Amino acid sequence: MENFREIERNNMTEKTNLSEEQKRILIDKGTERPFTGKFLKHNAKGIYTCAACGNQLFDSNTKYDSGSGWPSFYDVVNEGNVKLNRDSSLGMVRTEVVCAKCGGHLGHVFEDGPSNTTGLRYCINSLSLDFEKEA
DSSP, X not given: OOOHHHHHHHHHHHHOOOOHHHHHHHTTOOOOOTTOOTTTTOOOSEEEEETXXXXXXXXXXXXXXXXXXXXXXXXXXXXXXXXXXXXXXXXXXXXXXXXXXXXXXXXXXXXXXXXXXXXXXXXXXXXXXXXXXXX
16 A cells, blocks of 8 residues: 555646656655755745645745745745644754645745844745746
């Protein structure tokens, strides 16, 4: 019998055109190497969406350079569009950010963001995102 991850991977594969690397991040909760993501230095205006399902996640107006090596945002488009889960993997406790629509792993959120905003840093894998350019 297939395990949950295999079923999830097969279902997501049937519904999307995700690369193997995107599946490793979105389904297997992996991460991309720092300073390699296509959206790290991306400055266009628009909305960042889930690469797996198209759910709207982050507005470009909340994106900033945190120096962490991953695209960083201080807020989400809508709180209901993401879920936050306790993550105690890798010998530390963090807060995982997942897409509320499809459950895809996006990254983590930390409380060291800009103090003049929400104070949060949503540290997100570029491979878990797509982008809808503002018209």
